[in-house]
Amino acid sequence: MRSHQTVLTLVLVTLLLVVGMDFASPKSVGLYSRADGTMVYDSNLNITWLADANYAATQYRQSCGDLGTKEGIMTWTQATKWVDGLVYGGFSDWRLPTTPASDPSCDQQNSIGTYGFNCTDGEMGNLFYQGLEGKAGENIIKTHNKNYSLFHNISLFGKYWLGKEFAPLAQIALNFHTRNGFSNANSKSVPLLVWPVRDGDVGLDAKGEPKIKYPKCRKLN
Numbered sequence: 001m002r003s004h005q006t007v008l009t010l011v012l013v014t015l016l017l018v019v020g021m022d023f024a025s026p027k028s029v030g031l032y033s034r035a036d037g038t039m040v041y042d043s044n045l046n047i048t049w050l051a052d053a054n055y056a057a058t059q060y061r062q063s064c065g066d067l068g069t070k071e072g073i074m075t076w077t078q079a080t081k082w083v084d085g086l087v088y089g090g091f092s093d094w095r096l097p098t099t100p101a102s103d104p105s106c107d108q109q110n111s112i113g114t115y116g117f118n119c120t121d122g123e124m125g126n127l128f129y130q131g132l133e134g135k136a137g138e139n140i141i142k143t144h145n146k147n148y149s150l151f152h153n154i155s156l157f158g159k160y161w162l163g164k165e166f167a168p169l170a171q172i173a174l175n176f177h178t179r180n181g182f183s184n185a186n187s188k189s190v191p192l193l194v195w196p197v198r199d200g201d202v203g204l205d206a207k208g209e210p211k212i213k214y215p216k217c218r219k220l221n
Contacts, residue, residue, distance in 0.1 A: 031131050031147045034201070035089050038208030040150045041201045042131060045123055050094075050196045053154040053178075056082060064217035072155070076173040076188035079161045083196050088209050094196040096163035097123040099174055099183070106183060107136075112168050119183040123197060124160060124176040140178045154178060159186075160193045 030043035033051070040049045052058050059068030074082060079096060086094045099122025101113065108116030117136035119125040128134040133145040141154060158179030166172035166185045174185050175192055186192065 031150055033150055034204070035206040036208040037150075039089065039202055039206065042123075042127065043201075044130065045126060046200060047123060048198050048200065048202050049127070049151070050088065051151050053151055053195050054193060055088070055153075055196065056194050058153065072193050073157075073191035074161075074194060075191055076161050076186075079192070079194045080163070083194055086196055088196070089202065089206055091198055091202065094198050096161055097176070097195065097197050099123065099125065099162050099164050099176070101164065101167060103183070113166065113185070115183050115185065117181055117183075119176075122162065122164075122176065122183065124162065124178075124195070125181075125183055128176070128178060128181050134178070134181050136181045139180060155193055157193065160195050 030041075032041045032043065033039075034041050034048060038051050040051050041047075042049065054072040056068035056074065057070065057072030060070050060072070068082070069078075083094050083096055086092070088094065099119070103114045103119045103121040103125075105121050105125075106114040106116045106119040108114060118129065120129050128140060129136075132140055132148050133143075134140045135143045139156070139158065140148070141156060141158075156179065159175055159177050162174040162176055164174045166174060171188055172185050173188050174183065176183050
């Protein structure tokens with residue numbers, strides 16, 4: 001009888017340890033749909049993403065070319081201006097994703113900065129590697145977990161501006177590639193994608209942006 005109780009105790013302890021490890025895992029990132037599926041709250045970083053990963057292109061189509069850009073790509077200066085002026089779901093505090101100037105998780109470290117794969121201290125890197133469980137060198141479109149279904153319109157091109165400028169050279173800013181999980185820097189004049197994010201949780205009562213009814217568009221060039 002005592003032997004049976006001992007075995008039962010060991011089984012229960014093992015189960016508790018496994019459950020505890022699962023909760024403690026950095027991959028157990030909470031991503032929650034918000035605003036009728038148009039936003040996604042990241043409880044790990046306490047930020048909210050637009051569910052549309054290329055809303056600038058969506059906005060362009062919906063407005064007959066009056067807003068956004070045709071492919072959603074912009075220079076860094078244009079991206080900063082566009083996201084600063086964006087009002088979506090009643091919120092006007094959208095911004096570019098942030099990343100630290102020095103990220104010890106990156107696989108490339110040098111005296112002027114950090115870059116490369118596995119950079120998880122920045123918001124987009126954290127989403128790629130932990131929230132969506134992407135893999136270094138692989139496109140997030142092909143390799144991801146179930147949280148991926150919370151988002152849409154993620155570009156195959158997959159190069160997104162970050163809000164961090166490259167301190168040594170004022171004409172350069174940082175970016176993140178969802179096509180392979182690479183963190184890098186580019187000239188601000190290069191057109192890249194924009195994925196808006198804001199601080200905090202919009203809450204369960206938030207609503208998505210109502211579709212604007214424009215007159216039938218002529219063919220957009």
